[in-house]
Amino acid sequence: MREDAATGGGLSTGDRLLSVIEVLGSQDGAGVTEVADQLEIAKSTAHAHLRTLYDRGYIVKRDGTYHLGLRFLQLGQAAKQPWDEYSFIEEKVEELADESEIRAQFLAPEHDEAVYVYRSTGRHSVPTDSRVGVRIPMHSVAAGKAMLAQFPGDRVDALIDRHGLPARTDETITDRAELDAALERIRERGYAINEGESWEGVRAVGAPVLTPDGDVFGGLSVSGSPHRVDPEGLADLVMGAANEIKLEFQYE
Amino acid sequence: MREDAATGGGLSTGDRLLSVIEVLGSQDGAGVTEVADQLEIAKSTAHAHLRTLYDRGYIVKRDGTYHLGLRFLQLGQAAKQPWDEYSFIEEKVEELADESEIRAQFLAPEHDEAVYVYRSTGRHSVPTDSRVGVRIPMHSVAAGKAMLAQFPGDRVDALIDRHGLPARTDETITDRAELDAALERIRERGYAINEGESWEGVRAVGAPVLTPDGDVFGGLSVSGSPHRVDPEGLADLVMGAANEIKLEFQYE
DNA sequence: CATAAACGTTCGGAAATGTCGAACAGAGTA
DNA sequence: TACTCTGTTCGACATTTCCGAACGTTTATG
Structure with a gap:
């Protein structure tokens, strides 16, 4: 592997x-x-x-x-530039955090993994979130599953061949059939839920961010402890933000 | 070179x-x-x-x-961690930007150059400042000159041997004797002024950030267009913030 | 204080590997 | 269709990297 x-x-x-x-x-x-x-x-x-x-x-x-x-800091900034170019992405993440009052994040797909690019806690304006830059298996987070659900089947196959379906908690999906069923549900609803599949006791709601052409650009999600994350209530918020980003692309 | x-x-x-x-x-x-x-x-x-x-x-x-x-983003975060460890540094930068209502920044010395580590514009909370990670000759910025003034003479010698005194504008100090005089003045006053030495029409006031042991940890500065930067008025603010950081080290 | 252990450093030689240039395939253009 | 620009593969030579042993220095340990 x-x-x-x-x-x-x-x-x-x-x-x-x-x-x-x-x-x-x-x-x-x-x-x-x-x-x-x-x-x-x-x-x-x-x-x-x-x-x-x-x-x-x-x-x-x-x-x-x-x-x-710190030369790596410079390279890191250069690597992030393609996203900074579209400043509305980070703005939407902060907006999402403000409105939901929990953490919001934008992840980008890269080499078949999901990478945290932006993260915000809302008004607290927590400086330097340590998770930025972290790579995580796509099937184990909400934003990642939302992206996966948009990939063509053969790309999912290739991804699993390369990385497998490693477990991060007892709740992580490790079975291919189970994943397929989950992705199907996500496509139907338009959003993904993460129920402790990456960190125990953390629930998240995620949606894919698409370009006007329909390509997968990244994934948005909000996350927090279960009693603060109501999937039904937050789904529209997250999907709405994802859609707004999609629309912004057209006027840039 | x-x-x-x-x-x-x-x-x-x-x-x-x-x-x-x-x-x-x-x-x-x-x-x-x-x-x-x-x-x-x-x-x-x-x-x-x-x-x-x-x-x-x-x-x-x-x-x-x-x-x-984006793997470089991860490495960049890892490289920055030693500074994030002391969260009060970034906090002081934001405080400084809020109080002065102009840009504030913290630079760290590395391989005889100055590197932007934190930067803030105050309440605007400008997302992702593009200058973070950028390396710049120490003699051409206020925070850098403030650090230089604290270095022992032989370290300054070695630095100039390696990098020279490259000009960034017509105002940049390119002469060794002139630099020595400038550094002496900085030591007397406790703060450094940058008068368009790196960017035309940008004035800055900087002070060194020292550890309790007296080692140079970095440099703080505020910068903006000349009519918004009053050296006399801002010097105490910047030196005060630098000193507060020094004090924080002792209680961490 | 003396001894030991661990570390970073230098050096040559043998083996492995990076480099080049040429040749091939594919996309885009005139 | 022919042309030019890509990115790619291949083999052979020569350059390099790599190892292990030995050195000098620092830090622990008796």
Whole structure:
């Protein structure tokens, strides 16, 4: 289920460099030995990779260990730019959070996973939501299921071949037939519900965001503890916001 | 003034991979041929690098060209985490923007450059400021000069050896003696002024943010068009905020 | 305080792999 | 139809990366 780098015609050295980056990103701070151990490579090899990243200014030495540098912040902003271009997306997320008084988020599909792009808690204006940038299996979140339901069948097949249906809680859908039934219901209703399928005790309501051409652009959702999330009441709000985004595309 | 990659014991392949990433980040969208041309490498080589990045999910194909993927957004968040840890930094920036009614920003020193980490316009709550993540020569901005003034002399020497004193406008300080004099004045007053040294017609007032140990942690500044930026009046505000951050460190 | 352990660093050699150029296929254009 | 522009694949050479061992330094430990 995981590509073995060099197997696919890729560059194994570049591949390893990316692994080093991931090691540094998945924890805060690592030394040469730690990187070497985690990737099962020689210390001298890890050292060479770290030196490459350091000389280029991509990583930083702090408290004696290496950390990802702010150059990645710049790359992250560049990666997000296509969405920032359409400023109404983020605005709609904040609007949604204000009106629903719970968290609202916009996720984009990428490489068959869902990625948090915008997130808001409403008036609280919580600074820097830590979940932005996080990738999550599409079948385990409301916005993701809403997107999945719009994909053609063969794309869903390919997605499951690549990633499977990993469980995140006891409630996560792990069975293909069950998923198909769920997607069918979502298409009928126009919105998706997540009942603790990603985090215990978190309910969410999501809808797909489509372009005027009918392509899947992303997914919107609101989420919170079950007693604050009334699916019936919120569905219209979320679908309405998704539709408004779709309409905005035409006048941009 | 630019390191020539392989010269320093780094891995030339990994180095090239980073160059490919930078090409994609510095413009929106590039094809195989375009990347190859810009880096002056064979098309097949560029193809191999792009494939490596693609297989790993770091880049995306959209409209027939490659773009940076949202995985960089995740890495960017991870890189920013050390600052998010101290939530009062971002809060102070927003406070500063509210009180001054102009832009406020926090910059961190990294690899001898200044990097925008937080930025706020006050109540407008402008979504996604595009300048976050941007790197800029320290001597050309107020917060950067404020930090420079706190560095020991040999660190300033090393910095200038590496980056020089590039001009961004006609007003940018490009002479070492002039810089030294400016830094001395900054130390005396406790704050720095930027008079169109980075952007024509933009004035800024900045102060260094120190840790309780006296280390330079970053720089705060407010900026706007000259008639809205009164240095005398704003200096206390900025220095006060910088000092409050320093104090917060002790109770965290 | 001395010793040990752990870390980061450097170095050469053998093996693996990245790079190139040419050739192929496909899309778009004249 | 022919042309030009893409992106892609392939093989062969030469360059590189990688490893392991050894070194110098720092941090723990007795």
